Amino acid sequence: MKEVIIALDFASMEQTLNFLEKFKGKKLFVKVGMELYLQNGPQILARIKALGHKIFLDLKLHDIPNTVYGACKGLAQFKVDLLTVHAAGGSQMLAMAKQGMLDGNSPETKIIAITQLTSTSQEQMQTEQGINLTLEQSVQKYALLAKQSGLDGVVCSVHEAKTIHDLCGDEFLAVTPGIRRQEDAIGDQQRVATPALARELGANYIVVGRPITQSQDPVQAYQEFCHNFN
Numbered sequence: 650m651k652e653v654i655i656a657l658d659f660a661s662m663e664q665t666l667n668f669l670e671k672f673k674g675k676k677l678f679v680k681v682g683m684e685l686y687l688q689n690g691p692q693i694l695a696r697i698k699a700l701g702h703k704i705f706l707d708l709k710l711h712d713i714p715n716t717v718y719g720a721c722k723g724l725a726q727f728k729v730d731l732l733t734v735h736a737a738g739g740s741q742m743l744a745m746a747k748q749g750m751l752d753g754n755s756p757e758t759k760i761i762a763i764t765q766l767t768s769t770s771q772e773q774m775q776t777e778q779g780i781n782l783t784l785e786q787s788v789q790k791y792a793l794l795a796k797q798s799g800l801d802g803v804v805c806s807v808h809e810a811k812t813i814h815d816l817c818g819d820e821f822l823a824v825t826p827g828i829r830r831q832e833d834a835i836g837d838q839q840r841v842a843t844p845a846l847a848r849e850l851g852a853n854y855i856v857v858g859r860p861i862t863q864s865q866d867p868v869q870a871y872q873e874f875c876h877n878f879n
């Protein structure tokens with residue numbers, strides 16, 4: 650299944666609902682990240698769900714295992730489709746995230762791990778995080794850790810998607826942000842790719858924010874991303 654996920658990086662519920670209205674009832678897969686969730690709370694999830702959209706809840710949880718377990722157990726009630734945690738939290742934290750979701754009775758929520766953010770370059774990773782690997786190796790290491798800890802996939806850039814499937818299997822999800830068409834501004838992203846390259850390298854989902862949300866015609870931009878990815 651290949652789908653375009655729209656990142657709803659808005660501050661308010663009103664802005665979000667106005668944006669979604671433009672799609673005239675089409676069922677979408679949308680991402681609620683920290684900007685929207687932290688200012689509007691869980692009610693934003695209920696509102697979006699009531700419209701029939703699938704939800705990727707991107708909270709990038711990263712804490713001690715017991716705390717992440719409790720957060721996931723609590724978040725299970727919202728029955729989101731995807732949830733993010735940071736692979737850097739370690740194998741025990743990753744396993745406890747999954748366990749929390751199961752104990753909260755939402756086995757259908759897939760948990761995926763952030764490997765290296767698409768805004769991180771290899772040089773920055775090596776100098777600031779002190780990781781003495783290539784970026785590709787670091788992403789692979791985190792992907793294997795996530796897989797061994799029972800997670801459903803990872804967030805990575807398109808450039809790492811193929812090796813992740815080779816290493817972890819085709820069922821293991823590669824969810825890829827940092828998607829830009831030739832004409833789009835790159836902004837704060839580092840490891841970017843076009844939707845066509847994402848298709849070619851086997852990404853399961855592409856996550857697209859500003860090129861759609863800031864577009865003059867978001868519906869048309871969304872359709873263009875879908876067309877080029879599918």
Ligand SMILES: O=C(O)c1cc(=O)[nH]c(=O)n1[C@@H]1O[C@H](COP(=O)(O)O)[C@@H](O)[C@H]1O
Nearest residue numbers: 656682707766767804826827856857858859
């Ligand atoms: O977890 C994410 O979704 C994520 C991980 C990552 O490595 N890079 C990344 O850009 N994202 C998210 O993907 C979206 C990308 O937005 P744009 O750069 O506007 O397309 C944002 O909502 C980011 O929070």
